[in-house]
Amino acid sequence: MGISAPSVPRVWRERIIKYRLLGSKCADCGKISYPPRKACPRCGSTNLVEISLPKRGKVLSYTVIRTPPRGYLKYSPYIIALIELENGARILAQLTDVDPDEVKSGMVVEAVFRRYREQGEDGIIEYGIKFRPPIT
Amino acid sequence: MKPSKSTGILGYGVYIPVYRIKGEEIARVWGRSKAAIPIQEKSVPGLDEDSITFAVEASKNAIQRAGINPEEIEAVYVGSESPPYAVKPTATVVAEALGISPRLIAIDMEFACRAGTTAMQSIMGLVASSMIKYGLAIGTDTAQGRPRDELEYTAAAGAAAFIIAPHSSENIAYIEGSYSYVTDTTDFWRRDGEVYPRHAYRFTGEPAYFHHIYEAAVGLMEELGLKSSDFDYAVFHQPNVKFPVRIAKRLGFPMEKIKDGLLSNIIGNTYAASSMIGLAAVLDVAKPGERILMVSFGSGAGSDAFSIVVQDAIEEKRRLAPLVRDYIEKRKYIDYAVYARYRSKIKTR
Ligand SMILES: [Zn+2]
Numbered sequence: 001m002g003i004s005a006p007s008v009p010r011v012w013r014e015r016i017i018k019y020r021l022l023g024s025k026c027a028d029c030g031k032i033s034y035p036p037r038k039a040c041p042r043c044g045s046t047n048l049v050e051i052s053l054p055k056r057g058k059v060l061s062y063t064v065i066r067t068p069p070r071g072y073l074k075y076s077p078y079i080i081a082l083i084e085l086e087n088g089a090r091i092l093a094q095l096t097d098v099d100p101d102e103v104k105s106g107m108v109v110e111a112v113f114r115r116y117r118e119q120g121e122d123g124i125i126e127y128g129i130k131f132r133p134p135i136t
Numbered sequence: 137m138k139p140s141k142s143t144g145i146l147g148y149g150v151y152i153p154v155y156r157i158k159g160e161e162i163a164r165v166w167g168r169s170k171a172a173i174p175i176q177e178k179s180v181p182g183l184d185e186d187s188i189t190f191a192v193e194a195s196k197n198a199i200q201r202a203g204i205n206p207e208e209i210e211a212v213y214v215g216s217e218s219p220p221y222a223v224k225p226t227a228t229v230v231a232e233a234l235g236i237s238p239r240l241i242a243i244d245m246e247f248a249c250r251a252g253t254t255a256m257q258s259i260m261g262l263v264a265s266s267m268i269k270y271g272l273a274i275g276t277d278t279a280q281g282r283p284r285d286e287l288e289y290t291a292a293a294g295a296a297a298f299i300i301a302p303h304s305s306e307n308i309a310y311i312e313g314s315y316s317y318v319t320d321t322t323d324f325w326r327r328d329g330e331v332y333p334r335h336a337y338r339f340t341g342e343p344a345y346f347h348h349i350y351e352a353a354v355g356l357m358e359e360l361g362l363k364s365s366d367f368d369y370a371v372f373h374q375p376n377v378k379f380p381v382r383i384a385k386r387l388g389f390p391m392e393k394i395k396d397g398l399l400s401n402i403i404g405n406t407y408a409a410s411s412m413i414g415l416a417a418v419l420d421v422a423k424p425g426e427r428i429l430m431v432s433f434g435s436g437a438g439s440d441a442f443s444i445v446v447q448d449a450i451e452e453k454r455r456l457a458p459l460v461r462d463y464i465e466k467r468k469y470i471d472y473a474v475y476a477r478y479r480s481k482i483k484t485r
Contacts, residue, residue: 015232016232019232019233020233020235074183075183075184096182096184097182097468112189112193113189113192113193113196113233114184114185114189115183115184115185115186115189116184125186125188125220125221127188127189127229127233130184135458135462135463135466136458136462
């Protein structure tokens with residue numbers, strides 16, 4: 001909390017991962033991670049491949065952020081959810097287009113490209129994947 | 137204005153944000169009579185949305201319908217008058233988000249509400265000349281109207297994207313031709329650094345909207361040897377409900393032929409996306425063999441007219457992405473206070 005905004009080069013380096021929801025899969029034990037890792041958090045293997053993660057899943061649990069870190073005040077309150085994707089991978093992501101009192105564990109959500117934050121009025125705008133109740 | 141080689145539409149997609157505000161609610165705040173409300177309700181972007189996020193979703197839907205690998209797209213042209221950055225292209229973010237870049241012709245275009253259809257025309261030229269195979273043309277806007285102004289009731293938000301391809305039976309429609317009509321007519325403008333546009337009120341009608349659309353439509357029909365009775369549907373730029381209904385009548389189209397593509401009463405004026413979402417709504421219901429006239433209008437001023445004939449592939453491709461109707465039905469009403477927050481009209485410091 002209170003951490004300053006990531007640098008322009010860092011946002012640039014991470015853009016594809018965030019824009020397209022890319023993760024890593026351990027070629028030895030099958031563990032899927034998001035964001036992608038260099039070493040497997042389960043077995044320590046460095047034999048990891050980058051994969052495109054499924055764009056649908058369900059909410060396992062969630063929390064409402066009412067005291068957000070810098071740069072996110074505009075969106076407060078917002079919801080961070082633990083989402084189980086269709087391939088079983090679990091990721092943390094923001095929910096959007098849904099009010100805190102409408103969220104339920106087990107609800108189906110789909111990936112959507114949205115603004116993460118603005119680095120002030122004159123700074124860069126960060127984008128990436130969030131999740132919302134499906135359109136159809 | 138017909139390319140030597142024919143082109144078609146391989147895929148199309150739209151995006152309309154989930155939030156709506158009713159005209160009645162805006163009128164309540166400003167003490168305006170209900171009888172003077174131009175449309176029923178309009179779409180409003182959420183806090184984490186802008187014309188870039190809109191463009192990404194509409195394009196994703198278009199690619200889904202086209203059934204191609206994003207890497208096969210060689211041009212991305214984005215028409216908008218509400219880019220999030222004054223300097224820094226929208227097209228690059230859209231392309232990268234969808235996996236289209238980096239071997240790519242990418243550009244942002246601006247011509248008020250007309251830029252999206254001009255993007256379509258430009259891509260038609262690139263495809264017809266075989267310079268590229270597939271190109272993506274996008275119209276996307278999150279328009280702002282000055283509080284209390286007439287435009288506040290209608291200035292809305294949406295996006296549409298079309299993938300233009302060489303003529304083929306894979307296409308959901310083929311484009312018979314297009315025609316543009318442009319003059320220096322200052323009916324609506326926004327100076328650099330200003331948040332809200334200004335308009336010359338009544339001047340936006342006859343010399344601007346009606347003249348340009350009429351000339352573009354008639355010009356196209358003359359070049360193609362068609363008359364209004366040859367078309368099954370007509371779609372016009374829709375800044376309100378009154379204008380498109382009146383121009384349809386003047387061009388000889390009955391209400392029956394414009395109703396499927398006339399959405400301004402329930403989503404508002406989506407600017408660069410307006411006539412393109414209307415076209416998408418027609419493609420959602422049209423049958424193979426039917427002919428559609430689409431005419432955009434952008435202040436400043438100009439119109440692009442297209443004659444589009446639906447092909448058999450529409451039947452299987454229609455369902456591959458959400459329909460316009462799906463986005464219209466998925467809606468959440470907000471009051472003026474929340475609207476003011478969402479559109480950054482409340483100062484917090
Ligand atoms: Zn492992």
